[in-house]
Amino acid sequence: MQFDYLKHVTDGLDRDAVLNELMAAFGRDVWNFAFFMTRSREMADDVAQDVFVKVYQQLYEFRGQSTIKTWLLAITRNTARDVLRSAWVRRVVLFDRLYPHAGTSPSAERESMDKLMAEEIWAVVLKLPRKLREVLLMNSHYGLSMKEMADVLQVSVGTVKSRLHRARAAVNRRLAQEASWTGEEEWT
Known part of the structure; x- marks a missing residue:
């Protein structure tokens, strides 16, 4: 680098x-x-x-x-x-939406569906407890290794693995639950 x-x-x-x-x-x-x-x-x-x-x-x-x-x-x-x-x-209680100034909806149906899916996933992720949210972000967005995440969080690699597993399971559980409420197919 x-x-x-x-x-x-x-x-x-x-x-x-x-x-x-x-x-x-x-x-x-x-x-x-x-x-x-x-x-x-x-x-x-x-x-x-x-x-x-x-x-x-x-x-x-x-x-x-x-x-x-x-x-x-x-x-x-x-x-x-x-x-x-x-x-x-x-x-102070802060109310701030994730995308307060989202633009107009895209013209293509696929782009619109992808955007809705991404917003739904991020909404679920943002509801996770901080400890689970941060490992999910570091892993999926920043691509940090388990060791690097452990260094940032000042915890053991095993703790990082556990938190990441729990975060993924919580997101999958919540998305499956929402899919069953709306009658949509489950997320995979």
Whole structure:
């Protein structure tokens, strides 16, 4: 990866330039993960900004024990958890829909059905407990290995496997349940 040089640098880098590169390469991933953790666009904006401030401050402390992506996702997860634990968030109830400004429906029937299916799946995933939601996202969206997920979550690989299995089972169970309610065929 192009950021391998960070493992060997302790000082003397232009932090502004490196931060710009990191934001360009991983900014969307950081924001998406923050949104997935907080379920709020505004909070995801704040978390992503805080993450890159922390990265800027700790850039010379990166030891290269994990990939840059894993390091950034770990910082994102911890920052989002701190925000969600704050007294302000606990006092305020936030109602935010997953796709509040979805555009007009696509003209092709298949695209419309795919979009509806994806929204239904994401709605089910977002209802999962945080611990299950985050492993499912890290695995399916970011493609992290079991070891990388364990490093980010600071748990054992066995715990990651268990959570991932439970998350998949919960999603499948919920989708099958909804299919039986609506008379649709089951998801496979």
